[in-house]
Amino acid sequence: MPGTVVPHPRRGRQGAPEKTTGRQPRSGHGRQCGGCAHARCWVHVRRRQQHEAERGGERATSEGTRLGFLESCWYTLQFLNKQKLLEEIGESWLPYLTPRDAEFHQLWKTKYSKLILRTSDTVPKGLHQVVQDAFLTLQKHGCLFQDLIRIKGKDFFTPVSRILIGNPGCTYKYLNTRLFTVPWPVEGSKIKYCNPEMFDACNALMKLNDYLHNEAVQALKEQSLSETKETKDAGVTNKEQDFSTCVEGERTILEDQSSSYVPRTDCINLKNKTSYNLTLLNYMDPLQMLYLKQEPYFGMGNMAVSWHHDENLVESSTVAVYSYSCKDPVINRNQQEDLRGRDPAVWHVGLKVAWDIKTPGLALPLHPGDCYFMLDDLNMTHQHCVLAGWPPRFSSTHRVAECSRGTLEYIFRQCETALQNLQAESESVALSLKSLEVTIVKEVEGIHNEVEFEWLRQFWFQGKRYRKCTDWWFEPMAKLEEFWKKMEIMLLKETEEDVTENVYCFVESIHKFGVYCIWDPEAAFSHFCSVSTMFSTFYINQQ
Ligand SMILES: O=C(O)CCC(=O)C(=O)O
Ligand SMILES: [Fe+2]
Numbered sequence: 001m002p003g004t005v006v007p008h009p010r011r012g013r014q015g016a017p018e019k020t021t022g023r024q025p026r027s028g029h030g031r032q033c034g035g036c037a038h039a040r041c042w043v044h045v046r047r048r049q050q051h052e053a054e055r056g057g058e059r060a061t062s063e064g065t066r067l068g069f070l071e072s073c074w075y076t077l078q079f080l081n082k083q084k085l086l087e088e089i090g091e092s093w094l095p096y097l098t099p100r101d102a103e104f105h106q107l108w109k110t111k112y113s114k115l116i117l118r119t120s121d122t123v124p125k126g127l128h129q130v131v132q133d134a135f136l137t138l139q140k141h142g143c144l145f146q147d148l149i150r151i152k153g154k155d156f157f158t159p160v161s162r163i164l165i166g167n168p169g170c171t172y173k174y175l176n177t178r179l180f181t182v183p184w185p186v187e188g189s190k191i192k193y194c195n196p197e198m199f200d201a202c203n204a205l206m207k208l209n210d211y212l213h214n215e216a217v218q219a220l221k222e223q224s225l226s227e228t229k230e231t232k233d234a235g236v237t238n239k240e241q242d243f244s245t246c247v248e249g250e251r252t253i254l255e256d257q258s259s260s261y262v263p264r265t266d267c268i269n270l271k272n273k274t275s276y277n278l279t280l281l282n283y284m285d286p287l288q289m290l291y292l293k294q295e296p297y298f299g300m301g302n303m304a305v306s307w308h309h310d311e312n313l314v315e316s317s318t319v320a321v322y323s324y325s326c327k328d329p330v331i332n333r334n335q336q337e338d339l340r341g342r343d344p345a346v347w348h349v350g351l352k353v354a355w356d357i358k359t360p361g362l363a364l365p366l367h368p369g370d371c372y373f374m375l376d377d378l379n380m381t382h383q384h385c386v387l388a389g390w391p392p393r394f395s396s397t398h399r400v401a402e403c404s405r406g407t408l409e410y411i412f413r414q415c416e417t418a419l420q421n422l423q424a425e426s427e428s429v430a431l432s433l434k435s436l437e438v439t440i441v442k443e444v445e446g447i448h449n450e451v452e453f454e455w456l457r458q459f460w461f462q463g464k465r466y467r468k469c470t471d472w473w474f475e476p477m478a479k480l481e482e483f484w485k486k487m488e489i490m491l492l493k494e495t496e497e498d499v500t501e502n503v504y505c506f507v508e509s510i511h512k513f514g515v516y517c518i519w520d521p522e523a524a525f526s527h528f529c530s531v532s533t534m535f536s537t538f539y540i541n542q543q
Helices: 033-055 064-089 104-111 125-140 196-233 264-272 330-335 408-419 438-461 474-519 521-541
Strands: 115-118 145-151 154-166 171-174 177-180 278-284 303-308 319-325 348-353 361-365 371-374 382-387 393-399 422-424 431-433
Touching: 104 361, 115 196, 115 361, 125 196, 125 278, 125 319, 125 393, 145 177, 154 171, 154 177, 154 196, 154 303, 171 278, 177 438, 196 264, 196 278, 196 319, 196 371, 196 393, 278 303, 303 348, 408 438, 408 474, 438 474
Parallel strands: none
Antiparallel strands: 115 371, 145 154, 154 278, 171 177, 278 393, 303 382, 319 371, 319 393, 348 361, 348 382, 422 431
């Protein structure tokens, strides 16, 4: 008879599930120990890591130490790079340009050509209105939160407050925090918002998303045409441009057929790299901040967001940003005409070539309603930061998030795969495993971890923030928790098998020890040690 397995009650504080212990050896013996030794090890190591992480009050990651090690290598490398840069700079600042400098436009054109600005006057007035209302609604209802992020193993709150809005069921992970989209009302979706204003806000951001998508397509097209022209001017034969029109569904998205056609594959790329699935909204009122980090390389002043590359995006996808600083401090700009450097009253986006101290940086002022685009691979080749001005400011940053492992659809599919190894016994409610094969059990463990660490913990860790806008996520989260519980039971069964086998191996080993002793004491000793270590490690891990 299998031992009775009682799942633990969920952990109260974060609602995150707690691991159960399954120390119930059962009689009988199943498999050969050699084949499954690796699997056992893997299970134990993982449980120990998790146990340690929990004891330290940390938010563990599903990948455990392996990822932790790679992560710390990456951070060390970044740290060393940064140190090297700072050393090279010494006491002085690196140069950067603003529109006040004569060479600003030349620098922009040559070194930052994939940064595109669309000033507010090019954006439809009606769109400005609904988007700005949406920002204020979200703020009024307390929907923006400072995120607890993790950098170099340390936790920080972001200076900016944020909310993620986007396709239903989509998530976006940045700096070890997975954010869950407040769904915008895509066609055919049934979303219950907390109030009608919230619907309007999400709808407005979806409209902005469509607008920015079209603008990005246009900008990319223009850019590719200007590149084509430049190569032609330089006398280089470029690829043929006489391809069929580019169609998005029934609609032609690239209509300018008179100048040139864009190849179909390029069209698909273009669409994939501008089809934003979410937007991360930022808000900060500098006057409410006790302290803001100073830009370290160029002396650009207060930073709201430090230098970074946006992570977790589809490769070479465009990022589009709508910027709304609540007042435009025009007077100050005139007063500071003769000063050098950027106007500290005005919000700017700062750009620099990654790990390069030769190319001057760029600080581009952003006035209320301006939009900027980081086209193609600009986000990879360059870093950007946000330089704070004086008024409060919102921004909506539209992204093509790489969410092959970041949607509800995906994680439910994973659960389905894992639960295929579960069979309900007809005469009892007890659940049992169809296969104890190492690869299958390992896969289930992986999925179990993924659900727990990437979804349940991440969701509950952020408290009840998602309730502020809609209850959309609570039903799928409850479902995921059900799946998690089933997997927990499955894995406990596997663990029981482990216990049995360990006991069996241990006993057998003692027996073998006696046999070995006669002709090979060394082998007997090492055999005994390895098995007993395995057994005691297992036992300790089950405490
Ligand atoms: O607010 C902005 O202009 C950009 C913010 C940003 O870089 C980010 O959220 O990743
Ligand atoms: Fe960014």
